[in-house]
Amino acid sequence: MRILVAYATKYGATQGIAERIAAKLNAEGHVAEAKPVTADPDVIPYDAFVVGSAAFFGKWQKEAHEFVARHESVLASHPTWFFSSGPVGPDPLDAKGNDQKTMSIPTDFADFREAIHPRGERVFFGAFDAAKLPLMMKAIRIMPAARKVLPEGDYRDWADIDGWAHQIAEALVPVPA
Ligand SMILES: Cc1cc2nc3c(=O)[nH]c(=O)nc-3n(C[C@H](O)[C@H](O)[C@H](O)COP(=O)(O)O)c2cc1C
Numbered sequence: 261m262r263i264l265v266a267y268a269t270k271y272g273a274t275q276g277i278a279e280r281i282a283a284k285l286n287a288e289g290h291v292a293e294a295k296p297v298t299a300d301p302d303v304i305p306y307d308a309f310v311v312g313s314a315a316f317f318g319k320w321q322k323e324a325h326e327f328v329a330r331h332e333s334v335l336a337s338h339p340t341w342f343f344s345s346g347p348v349g350p351d352p353l354d355a356k357g358n359d360q361k362t363m364s365i366p367t368d369f370a371d372f373r374e375a376i377h378p379r380g381e382r383v384f385f386g387a388f389d390a391a392k393l394p395l396m397m398k399a400i401r402i403m404p405a406a407r408k409v410l411p412e413g414d415y416r417d418w419a420d421i422d423g424w425a426h427q428i429a430e431a432l433v434p435v436p437a
Contacts, residue, residue: 261291261307262290262291262292262305262306262307262308263282263285263290263292263293263307263308263309263428264303264306264308264309265278265279265282265285265292265294265295265309265312266278266294266296266297266301266309266310266311266312266324266327267294267295267296267297267311267313267324268296268297268298268312268313268314268320268321268323268324268327269296269313269321269345270314270316270321271314271389272387273314273345273386273388273414274312274313274314274345274386275294275296276387276416277312277343277384277386277416277421278294278310278312279294280418280421280422280425281294281312281424281428282294284421284422284425284426285425285428285429288425288426288429288430289429289433290429290432297311297313297323297327298323300327303331303334304334307338307339307432308338308339308432309334309335309339309340309341310340310341310343310428311327311335311340311341311342311343312342312343312344312345313325313345313368314344314345314346314386315345315366315383315386318367319367320366320368324368325371328342328368328372328376332372332375332376335376336375336377339379340376340378340379341378341381341382341428342368342372342378342380342381343382343384343424344365344366344369344381344382344383344384345383345384345385345386345387346360346361346364346383346385347363347364347383347385347415348385348386348387348388348410348412348413348415349411349415350411350413350415355408361383361385364383365381365383379428379431380428382424384416385415385416385417385420386415386416387413387414387415387416388410388411388413388415390410390412
């Protein structure tokens, strides 16, 4: 099947996740392409969709939300999956003992659930490089509390990402008659 993996990224981590998902889908016999939502890819040639975005302050990037809203009827009538690249840090739990991935579910998932009925929704650990922040944000990070909330590093879990892509690849294989 032809699959579009559409993504929104600010600092590049989500692009890496989208490209990895597309590579895995290709390796499993599909024809997948990872494209940024900002390129406004034509959705008509595709049979299925994976849409993902980096999460900032509890939400997807605006362009990802707008992409889904713009193509709502096409996504609703094709197999569609959503992912978010969010929490960073080495620990699956936050300081209060809550599951980081659950706490990082973007509000966008709920916004689209009823209209699109996605086959799946997934939060992945992301990556954070303070050197890429604008000057103002770098200044905020001087505070130890801010450094604790956003630890630097690449926390993307490639096995987790590959496992999810494998599930998608299998779900899209037509059942032999
Ligand atoms: C200012 C700022 C705010 C963030 N807010 C959240 C958030 O609310 N939830 C979350 O899960 N991750 C949050 N993150 C972490 C990013 O989502 C994570 O680093 C992501 O992988 C970045 O993706 P990108 O490199 O594709 O832009 C935040 C990061 C920054 C720098």
